[in-house]
Amino acid sequence: MASKNPRRNGGRRSKWAAAALIGIGLLVTGGGYAGATAAMAASDSSSTTSTLTVEDGKKLFQANCATCHGLNLEGTNDGPSLYGVGELSVEFQVATGRMPLQMQGPQAPQKPPQFTQEQIEAIAAWVQTQAPGPTYPSDEILDGEGDVSHGAELFRINCAMCHNVAGAGGALTEGKYAPPLTTTSPLHMYAAMVTGPQNMPVFNDMTLTTEEKRDIISYLMMRPTENSPGGFSLGSLGPVSEGLFIWIFGIGALIGITVWITAKSN
Numbered sequence: 001m002a003s004k005n006p007r008r009n010g011g012r013r014s015k016w017a018a019a020a021l022i023g024i025g026l027l028v029t030g031g032g033y034a035g036a037t038a039a040m041a042a043s044d045s046s047s048t049t050s051t052l053t054v055e056d057g058k059k060l061f062q063a064n065c066a067t068c069h070g071l072n073l074e075g076t077n078d079g080p081s082l083y084g085v086g087e088l089s090v091e092f093q094v095a096t097g098r099m100p101l102q103m104q105g106p107q108a109p110q111k112p113p114q115f116t117q118e119q120i121e122a123i124a125a126w127v128q129t130q131a132p133g134p135t136y137p138s139d140e141i142l143d144g145e146g147d148v149s150h151g152a153e154l155f156r157i158n159c160a161m162c163h164n165v166a167g168a169g170g171a172l173t174e175g176k177y178a179p180p181l182t183t184t185s186p187l188h189m190y191a192a193m194v195t196g197p198q199n200m201p202v203f204n205d206m207t208l209t210t211e212e213k214r215d216i217i218s219y220l221m222m223r224p225t226e227n228s229p230g231g232f233s234l235g236s237l238g239p240v241s242e243g244l245f246i247w248i249f250g251i252g253a254l255i256g257i258t259v260w261i262t263a264k265s266n
Contacts, residue, residue: 052121057127073131087128107175137187158216168180194213
């Protein structure tokens with residue numbers, strides 16, 4: 001006698017199983033395609049940035065800098081001429097984010113750069129071909145192996161009046177300021193000495209020799225690793241912060257003690 005409940009075919013699957021298999025297949029296919037596309041894009045990007053030419057630098061300059069500095073570096077009412085600034089000035093201004101200028105002010109502030117290092121070097125190379133000037137230094141100058149004690153002496157004589165004896169920076173006139181040097185790279189220290197950006201004077205080889213510049217850079221590279229032997233550094237701003245600390249906490253504590261003694265006596 002036949003059963004009233006016929007047995008389900010062994011090869012038959014639930015309708016949800018087919019949908020799940022289709023979904024998994026789509027996810028695997030889409031993920032593989034996205035990964036391959038990202039890898040190809042990264043490969044293309046790296047190959048593009050690593051093969052930038054002087055002509056690419058010219059195009060970048062004309063698209064981002066010529067509005068203020070002119071198509072041929074001649075300058076405009078909004079920006080100075082770049083004749084003779086050289087590639088090192090471009091490196092300093094663009095790699096520190098000071099250029100392109102965000103807005104007019106007493107001084108161009110440092111901010112995150114808008115270009116990759118390869119793009120910066122391409123722009124710098126084009127400027128160097130059009131208006132030769134200071135060039136990149138040798139690695140030896142930036143190795144930090146100079147005479148640190150001599151560099152400290154030279155820094156105190158030539159730089160401390162603006163950048164503070166600890167390299168912490170300081171205020172100048174008319175809203176200008178000397179930036180701190182605690183996080184400045186050795187290349188940009190050298191570039192600043194050679195090109196004289198903003199209010200900084202130019203230290204050519206007649207003022208400071210290449211070896212003396214190396215000594216100063218070595219001293220500044222060593223500075224951030226030093227501990228303050230007197231305790232709290234208070235920003236390394238010298239008598240200003242120290243006097244403020246004494247005024248608020250020292251005299252404040254004396255006044256508090258005086259009031260407490262007077263209240264006790266009464």
